[in-house]
Amino acid sequence: MRILDQYIIKSFLKPFFATFFIVMFVLVMQFLWYAFDEIAGKGIDIAYILKFLWYTCLNVTPTALPIGVLLSSIMALGNLSENYEMAAIKSAGVPLIRIMRPLIILTLFISSINFLFLNNIYPYASLKQRNLLFNMRKQKPALALLEGSFNTEIPGYSIYFEKKYGPEENLLKNVRIYDLKGGKKNDVCITAKKGEITTESGSKYMTLHLTDGYYFEDHSQSKKKKADKNKMPASSAKFETYKVNIDISSLSSNDLDLEKYKKHYMMLNVRQLYSQSDSLKMSYDTYINAKASSFYIRNYGDKLYKRPDSLIRSDLSPDILENFKIAGKVSITQNALNSLKKPLRTIQVFKESYKGKRKILNLFDYEYHFRFAFSLSCILLFFIGAPLGFLIRKGGFGLPMVMAILIFVIYFFINSMAKNIAEESSISSTVGGWLSSIIIFPIGVYLTRRASKGTASFNFDALSLAVKAIIKRFKKQKEPKRL
Numbered sequence: 001m002r003i004l005d006q007y008i009i010k011s012f013l014k015p016f017f018a019t020f021f022i023v024m025f026v027l028v029m030q031f032l033w034y035a036f037d038e039i040a041g042k043g044i045d046i047a048y049i050l051k052f053l054w055y056t057c058l059n060v061t062p063t064a065l066p067i068g069v070l071l072s073s074i075m076a077l078g079n080l081s082e083n084y085e086m087a088a089i090k091s092a093g094v095p096l097i098r099i100m101r102p103l104i105i106l107t108l109f110i111s112s113i114n115f116l117f118l119n120n121i122y123p124y125a126s127l128k129q130r131n132l133l134f135n136m137r138k139q140k141p142a143l144a145l146l147e148g149s150f151n152t153e154i155p156g157y158s159i160y161f162e163k164k165y166g167p168e169e170n171l172l173k174n175v176r177i178y179d180l181k182g183g184k185k186n187d188v189c190i191t192a193k194k195g196e197i198t199t200e201s202g203s204k205y206m207t208l209h210l211t212d213g214y215y216f217e218d219h220s221q222s223k224k225k226k227a228d229k230n231k232m233p234a235s236s237a238k239f240e241t242y243k244v245n246i247d248i249s250s251l252s253s254n255d256l257d258l259e260k261y262k263k264h265y266m267m268l269n270v271r272q273l274y275s276q277s278d279s280l281k282m283s284y285d286t287y288i289n290a291k292a293s294s295f296y297i298r299n300y301g302d303k304l305y306k307r308p309d310s311l312i313r314s315d316l317s318p319d320i321l322e323n324f325k326i327a328g329k330v331s332i333t334q335n336a337l338n339s340l341k342k343p344l345r346t347i348q349v350f351k352e353s354y355k356g357k358r359k360i361l362n363l364f365d366y367e368y369h370f371r372f373a374f375s376l377s378c379i380l381l382f383f384i385g386a387p388l389g390f391l392i393r394k395g396g397f398g399l400p401m402v403m404a405i406l407i408f409v410i411y412f413f414i415n416s417m418a419k420n421i422a423e424e425s426s427i428s429s430t431v432g433g434w435l436s437s438i439i440i441f442p443i444g445v446y447l448t449r450r451a452s453k454g455t456a457s458f459n460f461d462a463l464s465l466a467v468k469a470i471i472k473r474f475k476k477q478k479e480p481k482r483l
C-alpha cells in the first residue's frame with residue numbers, strides 16, 4: 001500500500017506545483033496591471049519594484065493554494081480514472097476513501113501552511129505592500145488624489161474635483177479647493193471649471209493651474225467684534241487663470257519604506273484582530289450608550305410615559321385633537337411637527353456615524369473568522385475536486401481547468417457577498433466569515449458519497465454528446481440551401 005500511496009501523492013503533486021505557480025503568476029499579473037499607473041513613469045528604482053512584486057506574491061499565496069489543490073485533485077483522480085487505473089485499484093478491493101487518504105493528509109498539511117500564511121506572512125506582506133504602494137503614489141501627487149471625493153491628504157487643504165483625465169492623469173474638471181491653513185473653517189473657497197497639476201522633480205511644491213473660476217474669502221471669522229461679524233465682510237473675484245502653490249513636503253518623502261498604515265484589519269494577525277475587535281466593541285458600546293442617554297435627556301424621554309389621569313371628564317374625547325377646533329388642531333399639529341424635526345435631524349446625523357463605526361467593527365470581526373474559514377478552504381475544495389475528478393474521468397488541463405475555475409469563482413463570489421452583507425450588519429460577522437464553508441461542505445459530502453458508490457450525479461458523457469448534437473444541428477440550419 002505504501003507504493004500505491006506514493007504513486008497517488010506523486011500524481012497529485014505534479015499538477016499541484018504546476019497549477020499553483022500558474023495561478024500565482026496570473027494573480028500577480030492581475031494586481032500588477034491594477035497598480036501599473038502607480039508604478040510606471042515615476043523613476044522608481046527596480047529594487048523597489050521587485051520588492052513590491054515579492055510582497056504581492058506573498059499576498060496572493062493563500063488564494064493560490066486552494067485553487068491549486070482544487071485543480072490538481074480534479075486532474076489527479078481524473079487521470080487515474082481516465083487511464084482505468086482507478087478501476088484496477090477498486091477491483092482489488094480498495095475503497096475510494098482509502099485511495100484518497102494520503103491526499104487528505106497532504107491537504108490537511110497544506111491547510112496548516114495556508115493558516116500560517118494567513119496569520120503571519122499575509123498581514124506582514126499586506127502591511128509592506130500597501131504602504132509601499134501608497135509611497136509610490138506619493139512620488140506623483142496627482143495620482144494620489146481621488147476624483148469624486150474631498151482629498152485631505154495634503155495638510156491645510158481640502159481638494160475636490162469631479163473628474164481626472166489626460167495622459168498623466170493631471171488634468172482636472174470642476175475643481176473646488178478649501179484653504180484650511182491656520183485653523184480656518186472653509187473661509188477661503190476657490191472654484192474652477194478646469195485645472196492642471198504640475199510638479200517639478202525634487203520640488204516640495206505642487207502647482208495647480210486653474211482656469212475660468214471664482215475666488216471667495218470670508219473675513220467675518222477674523223473680526224473680533226460682534227458688530228463687525230454681523231456685517232459679514234467678504235471678498236470675491238472672477239479669474240480666467242489662477243495659480244495655487246501647495247506645499248507637498250509631507251507627501252513627497254523619498255523614503256519608500258516608510259510605514260504609515262499599521263492598524264488596518266488586513267495587517268493584523270488573528271490574536272491582534274481579536275484584541276482590536278474587543279477594544280472596538282467596548283468603544284462602540286460606550287459610544288452607543290452615550291448617544292442614547294444624550295438623546296433621551298435632550299428630548300425629555302422621562303416625560304413621555306403615560307400617566308393615569310386623576311380627573312376624568314365625560315365631556316372630553318379620548319382623542320386629544322377632537323377637543324379643539326380646526327385652528328387649535330392645526331396649531332398643535334404644527335408644534336408637534338416642529339418639535340420632531342430637530343430630533344429627526346439628530347438621528348440622521350447619528351445614523352451615519354453609527355453605521356461607519358459599526359462597519360469598521362464588522363470588518364475586524366469578519367476578518368477574524370475568515371482567516372480560520374479560508375485556511376480550511378484547501379481541504380473543503382479537495383473534497384469537491386477529488387470526487388469530481390473520479391466522476392468525470394477526464395485528466396489534463398481541459399475540462400478540469402474549466403470546472404476548477406467555475407467552482408472557485410462561485411466560492412469567491414460567496415465570500416465577497418458574505419463580506420459585503422456582514423459589513424452592512426445584514427448577517428453576523430461570524431456567519432459571514434464561515435458562509436462559504438457552510439455552503440460548500442454539504443456539497444463536498446454529497447459528491448464524496450456519490451463517488452464512493454461509483455454513481456455519478458451527472459452523466460458528463462451524455463451531456464457532452466447532447467451539446468455536440470445541438471451545435472451540429474445549429475450549423476446545419478445556418479448552411480445555405482443549394483438550388
